[in-house]
Amino acid sequence: MSSGNRQLYFQGFMYFALAPLVGFAIMAPVANPRAMLSLHLATWLAGAIACAAAAAWPHLKLSPRATSLAQRGLVVGLWIGFAIGLLNALSGAATMFAGGGSHQAAWVEPAMGALQLGITVTLIPALITIAVGLGKGE
Secondary structure (H helix, E strand, O other), rough: HHHHHHHHHHHHHHHHHHHHHHHHHHHHHOOHHHHHHHHHHHHHHHHHHHHHHHHHHHHOOOHHHHHHHHHHHHHHHHHHHHHHHHHHHHHHHHHHHHHOOOOOOOOHHHHHHHHHHHHHHHHHHHHHHHHHHHHHHO
């Protein structure tokens, strides 16, 4: 097993271990319990995405540099996604989409924007690179 897919399996199972802990926190007094439920489910999904990428890893036809960038982008992007969900749950940032207005601290909106930009420049290119690497013929 290469170090690339071993690292992705490790990250995937870290998410699988984290998901039940986030699930326990659904009942905690957080600003947005529904966002915590979303984070719980998204954490399970992130683990599945990382493990699926690890299973596909041996079949990629990419340069070593592109492979490394795809792996790092995937790992960083998934953790940024977790941070977005956690910030939503703890700050109540998602409540502005429910029509109740925004009631979070002033720093939350710029932080959320920075995290969303971070996920855009890491996760999306990594997933596209993996798809291209799988689409190349033998």
